[in-house]
Amino acid sequence: MQIAITQTTTPKPKPDETNLGFGVHYTDHMFLLHYTKEKGWHNAEIVPYGPFMMDPASMVFHYGQECFEGMKAYPTPSGGVQLFRPEKNAQRMASTHQRLCIPEIPEEVFVEGVKQLVKLDKSWVPTQPGTSLYIRPCTIATEPHLGVKASDEYLFFVICSPSGAYYQEGLNPVKIYVEEEYTRAAPGGTGFIKCGGNYGASLAGQEKAHKLGYSQVLWLDGVHRRYVEEVGSMNCFFKLGDTIYTAPTSGTVLPGITRMSCIDLLTSWGYTVKEEALAIDDLMAAAREGGLTEVFGTGTAAVVSPVGQLCYKEEIAHIGGGKIGEVTQRLYDTLTGIQWGLLPDTNGWMVPVE
Numbered sequence: 504m505q506i507a508i509t510q511t512t513t514p515k516p517k518p519d520e521t522n523l524g525f526g527v528h529y530t531d532h533m534f535l536l537h538y539t540k541e542k543g544w545h546n547a548e549i550v551p552y553g554p555f556m557m558d559p560a561s562m563v564f565h566y567g568q569e570c571f572e573g574m575k576a577y578p579t580p581s582g583g584v585q586l587f588r589p590e591k592n593a594q595r596m597a598s599t600h601q602r603l604c605i606p607e608i609p610e611e612v613f614v615e616g617v618k619q620l621v622k623l624d625k626s627w628v629p630t631q632p633g634t635s636l637y638i639r640p641c642t643i644a645t646e647p648h649l650g651v652k653a654s655d656e657y658l659f660f661v662i663c664s665p666s667g668a669y670y671q672e673g674l675n676p677v678k679i680y681v682e683e684e685y686t687r688a689a690p691g692g693t694g695f696i697k698c699g700g701n702y703g704a705s706l707a708g709q710e711k712a713h714k715l716g717y718s719q720v721l722w723l724d725g726v727h728r729r730y731v732e733e734v735g736s737m738n739c740f741f742k743l744g745d746t747i748y749t750a751p752t753s754g755t756v757l758p759g760i761t762r763m764s765c766i767d768l769l770t771s772w773g774y775t776v777k778e779e780a781l782a783i784d785d786l787m788a789a790a791r792e793g794g795l796t797e798v799f800g801t802g803t804a805a806v807v808s809p810v811g812q813l814c815y816k817e818e819i820a821h822i823g824g825g826k827i828g829e830v831t832q833r834l835y836d837t838l839t840g841i842q843w844g845l846l847p848d849t850n851g852w853m854v855p856v857e
Contacts, residue, residue, distance in 0.1 A: 504547055504612050506534075506619050511551035520631040523667040525804065530624040530636075530663040534616045538606060538657040547612070549620055552662065560647035562654040568644035570599040570698045573803040576621045576628055576636040576663075576856065579844035584621060584628050584636075584856040587842050589614045591760045596640065599696035604653035605642055613640065614854070620661050621856050629665045635842075637666040637804070669736065669804035674835065676811025676825055679734060679798075680712035681783060682720045683816065687732065687755075689725035694732075694755035705735050717814065719800075723783060724755065730780040737800030737808060738762040741781060742830060743789050744796075751778040761801040764852065765834055774830070783815055790820030797828030807835040 511531045518528045529552055537546045563569050572592045576584050593613035600607045617638060621628070628636040640661045644654030668674075685708040688694025693701055708720045721739060724730040732750045733739055738759040740749045747769055752758040769776050789795040790813065798810035809827040813820040822828075827835075840846030841853065 504615055506616065507546075507548040508619075508623065509548065509550045510623070513551075517627065518665060520629045520634055520665070523629065523634060523665055525666045525669050526637065526664050528665055530627040530665070532620060532623055533663075534620040534661040536608070536612070536616060536659040538659070540655040544606070544608060544612065544659070547616060549623060555658070557645070558647035560649055562644040562646050562648055565649060566644070566651060567698070567700050568603055568605060568654055568657075569642065569700075570596065570603055570605070570696060571639060571641040572596050572697060574617065574638040574640070575803060575842070576638060577842045577844070578628050578630050581844070583844075584625055585842075585844065585853045586617065586621070586638075586856065587854075588760055588764070588852045589617055589854055591763070592640070595697070595758065595760070596642070599698060600642065602693060602696050603698060605644070605657060608642075608659060616640075616659075617661055618854075618856050620663065624663055625856070627663065627665050631667075634665065634667050637664045638662075639664065669802075669808075674809065674827060676809040676823065676827060677718040677800075678716065678812040678814070679719050679721045679810050680715055680717035681731075681813060681815035682708040682712070682722055683728055684708070685711075686725035686728070687722040687735075690754050692725075692755070694725075695752060695757060697757065702735075709735055715814070717812075721813065724780070729782050729784070731783050731786060732756050734800045737802040737805055739798065739800050739810075740765070741786060741795060742797035742828065743794055746775045746777055747830070748777050748779065748781045750780065759802055761803055761806065761838070764838065764850075765801050765807070767850065768834060768837055769830070772833075787813070787815055787818060787820055790822065795820065795822060797830055798822050799828070799831040799834070801834075806838055807831060 593610040597607045642659045646654040646656040712720045719734045722732045750756045800808045809831045
């Protein structure tokens with residue numbers, strides 16, 4: 504794939520790496536790839552970061568054909584930069600495109616576009632502990648048309664943001680509110696893909712949780728309102744005795760890349776991991792009896808985040824005495840160690856940018 508590169512003539516000053524926040528700052532460039540029905544995906548280019556000129560009738564504004572991914576780039580001790588399993592992001596975006604009737608982007612095109620953008624903006628990759636270069640690939644429907652149909656024109660773009668911890672708590676346990684009024688996804692819907700509509704629909708529950716003093720929402724299934732599924736920005740794991748449970752990715756739960764990596768690590772360490780439905784009532788009962796020893800979320804943004812409290816129907820389950828659990832800590836240390844090049848990558852997950 505040939506990528507035309509136009510470098511900025513006005514580089515931006517770099518932000519303070521000790522106070523980055525999450526998704527606040529943006530690098531100097533962005534990657535663009537265009538689609539028309541006649542040409543397919545074409546005109547790959549890297550240009551200075553800036554606003555798009557959009558027709559008000561662009562179909563993304565009216566019918567929601569939009570999706571995105573979340574990735575990160577990490578510095579290595581030798582001064583290089585590497586990506587974590589980028590081919591999995593490409594494959595998941597292809598699945599999302601299928602569900603939204605958007606033409607698929609070839610995996611090699613997706614990965615190469617990301618690599619070349621990160622290579623050009625390598626100086627933006629932060630090096631302070633807990634920081635990384637967050638990468639946001641996104642596809643939007645751009646055809647100006649007000650009839651309900653799949654668009655004939657699309658724009659795929661990638662932007663990057665040097666970021667710190669996703670949660671203000673950092674690696675300290677977060678408090679999670681179990682939502683019983685609203686639902687996030689239902690069978691046959693779009694719960695298993697990363698489209699903006701899923702997140703827009705989750706905001707009411709998230710705002711409710713924030714007002715009650717909780718960091719995030721744990722969603723229940725949309726049919727029975729009984730089985731735990733995922734947190735708004737993370738897949739969720741529960742350690743009951745010697746067994747670790749997580750909801751199956753059977754149509755309503757996002758198949759997280761960090762999730763699958765954690766399952767691989769846990770299995771290799773000898774833990775039994777069960778991907779099956781877990782009732783919230785059983786979970787709360789286990790907490791009351793002392794059997795729920797760890798809860799943690801996994802995702803690109805937060806990596807691994809310990810959960811210290813669950814609130815369901817005004818009952819609060821305290822987990823791990825407010826401290827990070829042994830398994831959670833080991834997963835965090837191992838994943839971040841691999842990502843930062845501090846531990847051997849025996850699974851071949853890391854892809855060097857150059």
